[in-house]
Amino acid sequence: AQSVTQLDSHVSVSEGTPVLLRCNYSSSYSPSLFWYVQHPNKGLQLLLKYTSAATLVKGINGFEAEFKKSETSFHLTKPSAHMSDAAEYFCVVSLFSGGYNKLIFGAGTRLAVHP
Amino acid sequence: DSGVTQTPKHLITATGQRVTLRCSPRSGDLSVYWYQQSLDQGLQFLIQYYNGEERAKGNILERFSAQQFPDLHSELNLSSLELGDSALYFCASSVATGGPSSYNEQFFGPGTRLTVL
Numbered sequence: 001a002q003s004v005t006q007l008d009s010h011v012s013v014s015e016g017t018p019v020l021l022r023c024n025y026s027s028s029y030s031p032s033l034f035w036y037v038q039h040p041n042k043g044l045q046l047l048l049k050y051t052s053a054a055t056l057v058k059g060i061n062g063f064e065a066e067f068k069k070s071e072t073s074f075h076l077t078k079p080s081a082h083m084s085d086a087a088e089y090f091c092v093v094s095l096f097s098g099g100y101n102k103l104i105f106g107a108g109t110r111l112a113v114h115p
Numbered sequence: 116d117s118g119v120t121q122t123p124k125h126l127i128t129a130t131g132q133r134v135t136l137r138c139s140p141r142s143g144d145l146s147v148y149w150y151q152q153s154l155d156q157g158l159q160f161l162i163q164y165y166n167g168e169e170r171a172k173g174n175i176l177e178r179f180s181a182q183q184f185p186d187l188h189s190e191l192n193l194s195s196l197e198l199g200d201s202a203l204y205f206c207a208s209s210v211a212t213g214g215p216s217s218y219n220e221q222f223f224g225p226g227t228r229l230t231v232l
Contacts, residue, residue, distance in 0.1 A: 034220060043117060043205060044223040090158065102171065103148075103221060105158040 002027045002095045006106035014114050019063075019078040021109045023091030026072065032094040033074045034103075035065055039087045047089075050074060061085070086113045118142065119224035121206050127230045133194040136227045140187055140208030146170070147189040148209070148221060149181055153202040164189055193229070201231045 007022040025031060032051050036044040048059025055067045065076045074091060091106040118141035128134055140147050149161040151174075160173035164183035175181075178196075183189045193200060207221035 036223075043119075043225040044207075045117070046220050046222070049220055102160060102163075102173075107157050 002031065002093050002104055004091050004093050004104055004106040006089075006091050006109045008109050009107065010110050010112065012112040012114065013081045015083055016080050019076070019081045019085065019111065021076040021089050021091075021111065023074045023076065023106060024072055025074060025091070025093050027093060027095070030069075033065075033067065034092040034094065035059065035063070035074075035076050036090045036092060037087050038090065038108075044090065047076070081111075081113045083113050083115070086111055117222040117224065119206060119208050119222050121204075121224035121227050123227060124225070125228050125230075127232065128196060129232055130196055130198060132196050132231075133192065134196065134229065136191040136193070136204050136206075136229075138189045138191070138206030138208075138224060140189070140206075141222055144208035144210055144222070145187065146209045147183055147187070148207040149175075149189070149191050150205040150207065151202045152205060152226070153199075156202075158205075161191070196231045198231050201229055203228050 003026045005024045013019055030052055034049045035047040037047050038044045047063050048057045050057050050067045058064045063078045065074055067074050088108045088110050090108050093104050095102055120139045122137045126134055145166045148163045150158055152158045161175040162181050163171040167183050178194050181191045203226045205226045206224045209219045209221045
């Protein structure tokens, strides 16, 4: 069965320091993976997606993620955090089953950025 | 702005009542998905419609129903409301041709916050 585990429920960093949000997935075949961000009282916005092309995926706002099949991981990184990055981040795996596409969401990681 | 619109933004109602949430997908998107986000359950997929037809059901209660109209907008109907139905309800849309295109990302609306008192 497909599943997603976000290893940290909360991450706190200082402005200007690197960000690492960890995600492991379980999938019986090559998955499609996404990271979404949700700012307070807002909808979810797509940050980036992996679709079996390049294993290093660049997204918006300086974020990137690396797909590592051997580790079944898809960690999200950013070299330098900005105050505006404070939000909740969701790692998502997509599967096609029973004739439809289904997104399976991780529990989310809340990122706090301190001055 | 994702291009997906949802109304109303906020809804406050009483237990036992019925409400309707509305969603307009992005121009050209044929699939509409409904999700519920609550503190204890996280983000849960409720139901998907594709070009007017129900395509998939997730953790949707029997008290809830949805439909997609010929102009592709969708409505989620919640009836016999309970306190536990208080949550953020999101609509998302995608191109979704209906084939195994699992890379078709979904674009989310801003959500409707439902409070049941």
